[in-house]
Amino acid sequence: MAKKKFVVGCFDEEAVLFPAVKKVRAAGYKIHDVYTPFAVHGLDHALGLRETSLHTAGFIYGITGTSTALGSISWILVKDWPLNFGGKPNFSLPAWIPITFELTVLFAAVGMVLTFCYLCQLAPFVKKHHFHPRATDDLFVMVIECTEKTNVDDLQAFLSSAGAIETDVQVAEPGWWLGTYDKDETTFENSNPVVA
Amino acid sequence: MHLKYESQLREPLVMGNKDYHQVTEDIVHPIEAKPSKLWYIGFYIAVALLLFGIYAIYRDVTYGIGQWNLNKTIGWGWDITNFVWWVGIGHAGTLISAILLLFRQGWRTGVNRAAEAMTIFAVMCAGQFPIWHMGRVWMAFFVLPYPNTRGPLWVNFNSPLLWDVFAISTYFTVSLLFWYSGLIPDLATVRDRAFTKLRKKLYGIASFGWTGSTKHWQRHESLSLVLAGLSTPLVLSVHTIVSFDFATSVVPGWHTTIFPPYFVAGAIFSGFAMVQSLMVIIRKVFNMEDYITLGHIEAMNKIIVLTGSIVGIAYLTELFMGWYSQNKYEGYTFWYSRAYLFSPYGWSYWGMMACNVLSPQIFWFRKMRRNVFVTFFMSVIVNIGMWFERFVIIVTSLYRDYLPSSWSVYYSPTIWEIGFYLGTFGLFFTCFFLFAKYFPVIAVAEIKYVLKTSGEGFKNKMDKIEEQPLDTFIHDNAHAH
Numbered sequence: 173m174a175k176k177k178f179v180v181g182c183f184d185e186e187a188v189l190f191p192a193v194k195k196v197r198a199a200g201y202k203i204h205d206v207y208t209p210f211a212v213h214g215l216d217h218a219l220g221l222r223e224t225s226l227h228t229a230g231f232i233y234g235i236t237g238t239s240t241a242l243g244s245i246s247w248i249l250v251k252d253w254p255l256n257f258g259g260k261p262n263f264s265l266p267a268w269i270p271i272t273f274e275l276t277v278l279f280a281a282v283g284m285v286l287t288f289c290y291l292c293q294l295a296p297f298v299k300k301h302h303f304h305p306r307a308t309d310d311l312f313v314m315v316i317e318c319t320e321k322t323n324v325d326d327l328q329a330f331l332s333s334a335g336a337i338e339t340d341v342q343v344a345e346p347g348w349w350l351g352t353y354d355k356d357e358t359t360f361e362n363s364n365p366v367v368a
Numbered sequence: 369m370h371l372k373y374e375s376q377l378r379e380p381l382v383m384g385n386k387d388y389h390q391v392t393e394d395i396v397h398p399i400e401a402k403p404s405k406l407w408y409i410g411f412y413i414a415v416a417l418l419l420f421g422i423y424a425i426y427r428d429v430t431y432g433i434g435q436w437n438l439n440k441t442i443g444w445g446w447d448i449t450n451f452v453w454w455v456g457i458g459h460a461g462t463l464i465s466a467i468l469l470l471f472r473q474g475w476r477t478g479v480n481r482a483a484e485a486m487t488i489f490a491v492m493c494a495g496q497f498p499i500w501h502m503g504r505v506w507m508a509f510f511v512l513p514y515p516n517t518r519g520p521l522w523v524n525f526n527s528p529l530l531w532d533v534f535a536i537s538t539y540f541t542v543s544l545l546f547w548y549s550g551l552i553p554d555l556a557t558v559r560d561r562a563f564t565k566l567r568k569k570l571y572g573i574a575s576f577g578w579t580g581s582t583k584h585w586q587r588h589e590s591l592s593l594v595l596a597g598l599s600t601p602l603v604l605s606v607h608t609i610v611s612f613d614f615a616t617s618v619v620p621g622w623h624t625t626i627f628p629p630y631f632v633a634g635a636i637f638s639g640f641a642m643v644q645s646l647m648v649i650i651r652k653v654f655n656m657e658d659y660i661t662l663g664h665i666e667a668m669n670k671i672i673v674l675t676g677s678i679v680g681i682a683y684l685t686e687l688f689m690g691w692y693s694q695n696k697y698e699g700y701t702f703w704y705s706r707a708y709l710f711s712p713y714g715w716s717y718w719g720m721m722a723c724n725v726l727s728p729q730i731f732w733f734r735k736m737r738r739n740v741f742v743t744f745f746m747s748v749i750v751n752i753g754m755w756f757e758r759f760v761i762i763v764t765s766l767y768r769d770y771l772p773s774s775w776s777v778y779y780s781p782t783i784w785e786i787g788f789y790l791g792t793f794g795l796f797f798t799c800f801f802l803f804a805k806y807f808p809v810i811a812v813a814e815i816k817y818v819l820k821t822s823g824e825g826f827k828n829k830m831d832k833i834e835e836q837p838l839d840t841f842i843h844d845n846a847h848a849h
Contacts, residue, residue, distance in 0.1 A: 210553070270535065280598055
């Protein structure tokens with residue numbers, strides 16, 4: 173993917189961030205993303221993101237597990253190698269409930285976690301550009317994508333007036349690539365953290 | 369906007385006047401600092417126990433499990449006792465992270481990460497016992513259903529022992545996924561603070577390239593919630609199925625319909641006791657009294673007194689049914705083999721009663737629930753009691769069965785059986801010491817999430833909000849998205 177130009181605004185208060193998101197969107201800028209140190213509830217709605225369908229995927233994986241368990245156990249115990257367990261019927265559904273349940277949960281959980289990692293492009297050795305190292309510590313980092321019409325200085329001033337404590341312009345790769353973080357451009361020390 | 373208000377009547381979950389950065393500093397500090405002497409001493413003791421356990425297992429494989437003093441009558445002794453004991457302990461972590469998430473218990477945030485880690489290590493320890501008890505352990509893969517050249521001869525899907533294979537392996541996998549998916553954002557926090565290249569590299573690999581994107585957080589929340597929903601019945605099913613190992617048999621003392629709820633309550637009871645033992649140490653050693661507060665300890669002690677009393681009712685119900693059923697074998701098992709103090713194993717029954725039913729009643733007193741020393745002492749007592757419970761169930765039912773000619777001589781374990789048990793302690797604590805050194809023991813992101821509503825520094829401002837007129841209060845605090 174080609175590199176793009178971004179304007180970055182850092183906020184240190186949710187109470188400031190939410191009105192700022194509203195203002196920036198009302199002014200017609202395209203917010204690339206907001207990076208936060210924890211799940212800020214309602215921010216996805218404020219950014220106009222749609223609800224995730226991950227749970228639907230989980231349901232589909234779950235019923236796949238249920239049918240895998242019931243299908244294979246009944247084929248094994250009824251068709252492939254019927255055994256006589258104390259004269260009980262070969263198709264003994266109640267005794268299969270525990271394994272069916274366990275496989276339902278197993279398929280749903282494993283499937284959902286893999287789907288989550290796929291959707292968010294998370295894996296070992298995956299590297300992404302970090303707009304601010306304190307985005308995982310105490311800052312809410314709003315990243316706005318620039319078009320050729322964007323006046324960068326105006327936008328930075330606009331962000332500061334909306335309450336950003338720090339603004340910045342970065343040219344960065346928005347996707348992911350393979351790599352490790354030891355060759356990072358910005359380090360935590362250079363980002364003037366509040367030393368406790 | 370999220371809710372900014374929480375009643376002042378609720379105890380703060382995070383003590384002290386902290387901001388987000390301070391939370392990161394406090395929790396990540398032990399990972400970045402050199403470990404103390406105490407850590408090294410503890411770690412070396414754990415490794416020594418682990419090595420002894422490995423030697424005991426080496427002997428088991430070489431000479432067979434006859435060296436455990438098991439015989440034809442008592443075919444399950446310490447090994448299965450220890451298995452059930454460890455699996456039971458492994459129930460608290462997922463209970464805290466799943467069931468308490470669904471019940472919206474805010475205090476879980478302080479203890480869930482370490483409790484989940486404890487769960488995973490406890491299940492790892494539990495798994496050792498059935499595996500090495502097989503004797504010919506190189507045949508262990510026979511428990512899996514796979515097409516083979518022996519017929520194909522399949523495993524018996526109607527057997528509780530196979531249910532156990534599926535339940536324990538599913539439980540381990542799901543707990544591991546739940547734990548690690550929660551860890552990813554916190555590992556990213558550690559990565560972004562790393563001061564050496566090696567740390568940056570390793571934590572970078574471990575955090576999967578997490579950035580904290582809003583969309584990713586939204587999916588992460590959805591994932592946690594669904595995993596919690598899946599794990600809740602899973603926690604209950606695992607110990608239910610463990611209890612089926614006994615309850616579906618025809619041995620007096622095992623053939624009992626109350627086993628599933630009774631085992632689940634016992635598992636939560638012992639699991640919380642182990643969490644208490646570890647938390648009391650962690651909060652002291654890592655100076656985390658602000659995050660694992662007396663309020664957290666009190667909440668867990670309430671669960672201990674509740675589940676301990678449920679277990680107590682189960683013991684009494686069993687005794688009652690032993691008489692009321694008018695079944696001679698049941699009566700003999702419950703009223704002679706177990707409850708009669710001077711029967712060969714009477715001491716274990718009364719040890720169990722004292723540790724599990726009587727002593728936790730001390731937690732009806734608030735002062736005792738909030739006393740760290742009492743809590744630590746009681747947590748050890750409860751775990752001893754729960755070990756006795758499993759020993760009572762297994763050995764006292766087996767040693768005198770239907771056929772008096774096969775009644776067993778007094779069973780006692782050998783050093784190798786004890787060594788194996790000690791070895792699992794070594795495994796557990798080796799893993800736990802490494803976890804405490806290299807991973808954030810408290811969920812950093814989750815603490816930040818509750819900080820502004822439940823942090824002590826923010827709660828002080830709540831009285832101003834409480835004085836507002838109702839309309840302003842609703843306007844400011846109701847959801848505005």
